[in-house]
Amino acid sequence: MDFILPPTLPAGGIPWEKVLPPLIPRLNGTYGQYKWSPKLLMPETENNSSAEVNCDDSGFTVQVDVKDFNPEDLMVKVIGDFVEVQGKHEEKKDGSGFTTRQFNRRYRIPKGVDTMALESAVSPDGILVISAPMLQTENSRILT
Numbered sequence: 001m002d003f004i005l006p007p008t009l010p011a012g013g014i015p016w017e018k019v020l021p022p023l024i025p026r027l028n029g030t031y032g033q034y035k036w037s038p039k040l041l042m043p044e045t046e047n048n049s050s051a052e053v054n055c056d057d058s059g060f061t062v063q064v065d066v067k068d069f070n071p072e073d074l075m076v077k078v079i080g081d082f083v084e085v086q087g088k089h090e091e092k093k094d095g096s097g098f099t100t101r102q103f104n105r106r107y108r109i110p111k112g113v114d115t116m117a118l119e120s121a122v123s124p125d126g127i128l129v130i131s132a133p134m135l136q137t138e139n140s141r142i143l144t
Contacts (some may be wrong), residue, residue, distance in 0.1 A: 043135040051063065059132055059134050060134070064127070064130075065127060067125075073089045074128060076122075076128070076130060085107075086103070088100070094098045109132070112134050113133075113135065114133050114135045115132060118131070118132040119130050
């Protein structure tokens with residue numbers, strides 16, 4: 001069987017919903033006591049990350065679920081226009097084995113955010129909160 005690949009990928013990536021069903025037709029329906037669908041094999045395209053990003057007049061905040069990590073397992077740094085969050089946790093198993101959990105996330109920092117005042121903290125329920133205020137401009141002033 002010859003496969004003809006397009007010279008470039010579509011902007012949205014590979015259209016798995018069109019590619020997989022013809023290649024694996026018997027997975028569409030039932031097999032024994034199990035119900036199968038090609039969607040089981042397709043990568044998730046929607047963002048089901050456990051993070052929430054907000055930016056309004058008061059500032060920029062990112063909240064990331066890090067329940068499986070200790071605060072010392074986390075690193076938050078600003079690189080250019082991005083805040084990067086890294087987490088790595090290693091556990092020694094009985095014997096000579098290790099279990100490792102790791103993630104890397106990058107979030108674009110909007111223009112007008114004071115990156116020098118960026119702060120991060122982990123809440124008691126395991127949520128990493130990264131926050132930074134908006135830059136004060138000459139035209140803006142605090143009313144008291």
